[in-house]
Amino acid sequence: HNLITSWSVPEVVREHGGTPVRTRVGHSFIKAEMARSGAIFGGEHSAHYYFRDFWNADTGMLAALHVLAALGGQDGTLSGLVAEYDRYVGSGEINSTVDDQAARLAAIKAAYEGREGVTIDELDGLTVTLDDSWFNVRPSNTEPLLRLNAEAKDEPTMAKLRDEILHIIRG
Structure with missing residues (x-):
């Protein structure tokens, strides 16, 4: 994650057993750090999301599918799902x-x-x-x-x- 994402980002990563890694702002820094660390996912404050299984490429489509899958797996609303992470x-x-x-x-x-x-x-x-x-x-x-x-x-x-x-x- 780039260094200007919310404090909630590393918190959520740790809560789910991951290891957050801070980077400079910019896709080239995210991609380089993902390659170096073997990260499965990277994100920027600007709503760019990178997936190891998608060649560390930025894809909003795959991010949207993950959100829909999370939403489909629970009884609440999208705003309720988001509120869980809106901590600051x-x-x-x-x-x-x-x-x-x-x-x-x-x-x-x-x-x-x-x-x-x-x-x-x-x-x-x-x-x-x-x-x-x-x-x-x-x-x-x-x-x-x-x-x-x-x-x-x-x-x-x-x-x-x-x-x-x-x-x-x-x-």
Whole structure:
């Protein structure tokens, strides 16, 4: 799974006996990691789904068939099936035009570095994980944009975090 999918993704993978593997955003990174690790499935936040049995290729058709099979195997509705996995509140991807991507990323890192209970990684942009939330800010490769994704256990926490980061980005 790419690093901006919900916290629920690795949780569900572990709950079903799998081992989640984080990758950078982009189909080439997902496919390469699937090949390296022998993964049976890979997914991106953008609703691209890759299956080992389909040559690690992206196929919405096979993903839809798996959803229909899961739905057919239970008495509930599709919304009920989805609700089981809807555990966190996300911001969606928010794009901000900036003149200096590196300077904005450095300012965000400086704002969180050294805080207790905070982990920072730079696998793809900057990912900051707190006790009850996380966010990722990564530069666009083709435009002068920074892309923010944030997630938290509840709406007020997510909104506060999102607004704090956007203030630094758009300062």
